Amino acid sequence: MKVTLNWLKDFVDIDISPEALAKLLTNSGNEVEEIVYQDKYLKNVVVGKILEITKHPNAEKLDICQVDIGSKITQIVTAAKNIKVNDLVPVSLAGANLANGIHIENSKLRGVDSFGMFCSIEELGVTDYDGEKDGIMILDSDAKVGQDISEALCMNDVIFDINVTANRPDCMSIIGIAREISALLNKPLKQQLLNYDTCANDDVSNYVSVEVKNDTLCPRYMATAIKDVKIQKSPKWLRTRLVSVGIKPINNIVDITNYVLVEYGQPMHAFDQKYLDGDKIIVRTGKKGESIKVLNQNTYDVDENMLCICDEKKPVVIAGIIGGLNSCVSDDTTTAVLESACFERASIRRTSRKIGVRTDSTARFEKGVDIGSPELGMQRALNLVYTLKAGTIVNGIIDTVKEKPKNKHLCFSLSRIFKLLGITVESQKVLSILNNLGLESKIDGDILKCEVPVYRTDIENDADIAEEIIRMYGYEVYDKFNNLPLYNATVTVGEHDRVLLLERKLKYALCDYGFYETVNFSICSDDVKQKLLIDEQSTLYNMIKIANPISEDLGYLRTTMANAILSTASKNISRKNNSFKLFEAGRVYLPKELPLKELPNEVNYMSFVSVNANDDFFTFKGIIENLLRQFDLNYALNYSNLCYMHPGISADIVNLQNNEVIGTFGQIHPQVAKNFDLPTKTYYAEINIDKLVVLKEKGHSVKMLSKYPAVDRDLAIICDENITIEQILQSVKKSCGNLYYGAKVFDIYRNINIGENKKSVAFSFKLQSYEKTLTDEEINQTVNKILKDLKYKIGAQLR
Amino acid sequence: MKEQINSFLKKAQKELNECKSLKDLNELKVKFLGKQGELTSFLKAMKDVPKEEKPQMGQLINNARNTIEQRINDLQNIFEKQELLNKLQNEKIDITEPSKGIEKGELHPLYKVFDKLIDCCVEMGFKVITGPEVEYDYYNFEALNVPKDHPARDMQDTFFVNDNILLRSQTSSVQVRAMQNLKPPFKIVSPGRTYRADSDATHSPVFHQFEGLVVDENISMIDLKSMLTKLLSMLFGENTKIRFRPSYFPFTEPSVEVDATCPSCGGKGCNLCKGTGFMELLGAGMVNPKVLEMSGIDSKKYTGFAFGPGVDRLAMVVNKIPDLRMMFENDIKFLEQLK
Structure with a gap:
């Protein structure tokens, strides 16, 4: 919201610098985002009168002008063609820095001295100008020779761009900000005399009547008529003010409505009375089939949820948003009807969103225009009509409000206010702050009684008053407090979230294996399904769609972790990172049904991927084994049929307690590798954290260590390829009986010399007794039994 | 001889x-x-x-x-x-020869900051809780004093699934769930992913918040200040000072923006803080009594404060990360720098 210093000064005396004012406003909750000095590019530019124009002796396109700049007569060489003797023009002198970046110095042009330059509107940064836009700006005859150009153009104001918070719709106006300044500077608001004359014997009822059919959506509607309207250009001071806050001047009547919008925060509308069928304004919601062509040249269908201002036959305005083309004030308007109303903010916001139109009016209505505002706005508008002599105001103002708005009388508790703030403010100070803000207050013991003006819709409870006090008292008061953290709080026991804690443990472990953590988007594109070979039968197929995505690429909630991390891997490869390991902890979102009726299951997963020549299925198997070691979990590895995994080089981790799949790991499906531009040997794993977090920690029961020495032996056998290592080791364990201490495979060897579909498996095992030192004979017996059993069970031969 | x-x-x-x-x-x-x-x-x-x-x-x-x-x-x-x-x-060797064994990876800077915040708060007696990211409008807005079509909804562009279900735009939704389930006094923090329909150099549609809430009998702005000073000092160094500026959030009143002295210059003013000596880091405030009441907490007896830093921003400040987007691109060359 833009306000100007001079405009504010109409309402309150300001005797501090614009910077100091901005700081005060910011520190009390109205953040000033920018200060613009209108004359920023107008320094050292003055009004000059051209006295004489002569040809440049050495240059055909240049003229030499003698110019009266008040203090003296100076010489300027120019190439301008649109000037003549006695013209008043802007003259930039040495030292001027113009809006288009030109810096002015005294110079010689083809040997002739030139002590400045004539300026165009572009060079001055002027936007509101009716004259010829090309060439030098020719000033109106009321400009005074030697006068600063900023004064001559009424461009000596300072503009503040203020970020008004959503709870303070009353500050969306000059008067609102002026009230804040009045409180901050402890200076009274200047009384505004909003007087005007009316035509006593011509009543508004002769021109228009108003019927509000929905007073929930339109709690107040005021209207009156102006006859003998003289549509013309507004005076310069008014136009300049509108321009300075970013509003384009149109004509006196429209400019008046806009002026009131800025000054009092009351959006207004002016109708051409002759286009109101039945001389009637009906405020009602739209009907099926109705549409309206509006000022932006578009036509919108209106419906029963949109509030419209209608005449007897048709909608003429989409209430609070935009006026119809057919009924607006134009050059041939002779009688205008002025509207000053308030509409329910939610309805305006909904309609504005729906049709996609947002105007200065909408911006105010959707934040909330209070019920007292239309009256003040109407008075100011009529006062302007009167002072600008824009027409004759008829007698009477229609007002549909049932009950005149009254200030609220509220009681608050001082002790609760101070409890919130943590500080005590002396009563006198509390009263002066609140009274300055227009909240007439009294203190009676702990009770603070306030009369809250109608425009302060935000003030309801102790906390609201606490904020009013502290923002005026100054938050710097807290700078001096250095208490122990939570000194006044009850002692509570801190507690981690179990899922996050488990994730953290797994993350540290993965980091130790060389994995880097990534953070990926949990929203994705629909084509993920094709890339990951997910078919319609899969539970991963049903992704939740976002109704208003920023792009189709980010239109769905993921049902699998795979896409994000494989995409990140792919992106890294495209950036010439050739070897890396990545992981991500995140959620997938599995809807119970689509379209979504209740919240989906959000499942926590850890996913990791390796693009690294040293890694294979068994590297991942080792990592998984180590990650799962901490849990009281009996699991089996089964070949996985997860669609994006290689069916022969991947495994599901199955909890044998309940047969649930805890996770999957292995090589990704070759087609998926291709779809993501990843190497074929890309390894991926996903683990369901929610299924791990419910598991108990593994318990231990430690056995005594044997006093007798252990014996190590190695054996190598040849067996069929389809015999698994697990079968071999199980057999060995059983053969050893109670002498078994441990066994592991240390080499697997395949060669045509061994035989087709055969492999050599070398393993070592350790034997130990609790009762005695084993003799050679006992050891040999065990070895023989191992070999005999292996031959018998799996047809293995000693190599 | x-x-x-x-x-x-x-x-x-x-x-x-x-x-x-x-x-x-x-x-x-x-x-x-x-x-x-x-x-x-x-x-x-x-x-x-x-x-x-x-x-x-x-x-x-x-x-x-x-x-x-x-x-x-x-x-x-x-x-x-x-x-x-x-x-x-x-036998002397060249100790600059490369090391053996697996090179360690590293946590993402975002989660390093998350973990630090969580640990610091748990030490101060906070319970860590998480909540759904796909959330009912009620928990994300309505129960936080932002009814449908309230102007405060414009403060953030929200992703909707339908009229009733959205992607949470703030972790404050977890606050509401906590207030309805816990009996005061309590202290909770809720870390997590949040979503807004916003994507440019300083906004990511998926981002991260760390919401804190304390509800107790004698809690004031001073406790908020002392607690945040401790939290931010833990991140940015012992001498970190904070200041409040007035602001507006529908669920807190009074509401403040919290600035901390710039970790780079310590408050003297430098390029990083654009000469102001301070960095705008988070929003906070005293829980609006209306919000307490809506969740069934007696606002005459209990007060509370809430705070909600964007963790992406904190991670950027801590690690002097020049561009938000680097955090989500996960280029290994970026991640390696943070070892």
Whole structure:
């Protein structure tokens, strides 16, 4: 919201610098985002009168002008063609820095001295100008020779761009900000005399009547008529003010409505009375089939949820948003009807969103225009009509409000206010702050009684008053407090979230294996399904769609972790990172049904991927084994049929307690590798954290260590390829009986010399007794039994 | 014989002085002290020494032996030390050769900050809770004093699934769930992903918040300040100071923006903080009594404060990350820098 210093000064005396004012406003909750000095590019530019124009002796396109700049007569060489003797023009002198970046110095042009330059509107940064836009700006005859150009153009104001918070719709106006300044500077608001004359014997009822059919959506509607309207250009001071806050001047009547919008925060509308069928304004919601062509040249269908201002036959305005083309004030308007109303903010916001139109009016209505505002706005508008002599105001103002708005009388508790703030403010100070803000207050013991003006819709409870006090008292008061953290709080026991804690443990472990953590988007594109070979039968197929995505690429909630991390891997490869390991902890979102009726299951997963020549299925198997070691979990590895995994080089981790799949790991499906531009040997794993977090920690029961020495032996056998290592080791364990201490495979060897579909498996095992030192004979017996059993069970031969 | 012994001793000492290595020393040891050695020959000659001179002579020989032995032992120590030194010198390796074993990976900067915040808050007695990211409008907005079509909804562009279900735009939704389930007094923090329909150099549609809420009988703005000072000091260093600026959030009143002294210049003003000495880091405030009441908490008895930093921003400030987007691109060259 833009306000100007001079405009504010109409309402309150300001005797501090614009910077100091901005700081005060910011520190009390109205953040000033920018200060613009209108004359920023107008320094050292003055009004000059051209006295004489002569040809440049050495240059055909240049003229030499003698110019009266008040203090003296100076010489300027120019190439301008649109000037003549006695013209008043802007003259930039040495030292001027113009809006288009030109810096002015005294110079010689083809040997002739030139002590400045004539300026165009572009060079001055002027936007509101009716004259010829090309060439030098020719000033109106009321400009005074030697006068600063900023004064001559009424461009000596300072503009503040203020970020008004959503709870303070009353500050969306000059008067609102002026009230804040009045409180901050402890200076009274200047009384505004909003007087005007009316035509006593011509009543508004002769021109228009108003019927509000929905007073929930339109709690107040005021209207009156102006006859003998003289549509013309507004005076310069008014136009300049509108321009300075970013509003384009149109004509006196429209400019008046806009002026009131800025000054009092009351959006207004002016109708051409002759286009109101039945001389009637009906405020009602739209009907099926109705549409309206509006000022932006578009036509919108209106419906029963949109509030419209209608005449007897048709909608003429989409209430609070935009006026119809057919009924607006134009050059041939002779009688205008002025509207000053308030509409329910939610309805305006909904309609504005729906049709996609947002105007200065909408911006105010959707934040909330209070019920007292239309009256003040109407008075100011009529006062302007009167002072600008824009027409004759008829007698009477229609007002549909049932009950005149009254200030609220509220009681608050001082002790609760101070409890919130943590500080005590002396009563006198509390009263002066609140009274300055227009909240007439009294203190009676702990009770603070306030009369809250109608425009302060935000003030309801102790906390609201606490904020009013502290923002005026100054938050710097807290700078001096250095208490122990939570000194006044009850002692509570801190507690981690179990899922996050488990994730953290797994993350540290993965980091130790060389994995880097990534953070990926949990929203994705629909084509993920094709890339990951997910078919319609899969539970991963049903992704939740976002109704208003920023792009189709980010239109769905993921049902699998795979896409994000494989995409990140792919992106890294495209950036010439050739070897890396990545992981991500995140959620997938599995809807119970689509379209979504209740919240989906959000499942926590850890996913990791390796693009690294040293890694294979068994590297991942080792990592998984180590990650799962901490849990009281009996699991089996089964070949996985997860669609994006290689069916022969991947495994599901199955909890044998309940047969649930805890996770999957292995090589990704070759087609998926291709779809993501990843190497074929890309390894991926996903683990369901929610299924791990419910598991108990593994318990231990430690056995005594044997006093007798252990014996190590190695054996190598040849067996069929389809015999698994697990079968071999199980057999060995059983053969050893109670002498078994441990066994592991240390080499697997395949060669045509061994035989087709055969492999050599070398393993070592350790034997130990609790009762005695084993003799050679006992050891040999065990070895023989191992070999005999292996031959018998799996047809293995000693190599 | 006496002279012989003395001259032998002199000669031996001279030769030992000239000895240069352990090998030479061993040879000399055999030569002087060995079974066939010179000293032994003196002992052998003792049988010819008159009886009364024997003790004196014996004494002389023993002294000579002791002197030589002592000298040899000393030299042996010196030579052995020298030899060890030479050996160590020769075994010296180039310690700048590359290390062996798996190179460690690293946590993402975002989660490092998350973990630090969580640990600090748990130490202060906070319970960590999480909540759904796909959330009912009620928990994300309505129960936080933002009814449908409230102007405060414009403060954030929200992703909707339908009229009733959305992607949470703030972790404050977890606050509401906590307030409805927990009995005061309590302290909770809720870390997590949040979503807004916003994507540019400083906004990501998926981002991260760390919401904190304390509800207790005697909680004020001062507790908010002291708690946040501790939290931000933990991240940015002991001397971090914070300040409040007025702001507006529908669920807190009074609401404040919290600035901390710039971790780069300590408040003097630098490029990072654009000369202000402060960094705008988070929003906070006292929980609006209306919000407490909506969740069934007696606002006359209890007050509360809430705070909600964007963790992406904190991670950027802590690690001086120049562009938000780097955080989500996960280029390994970026991640490696944060080891």
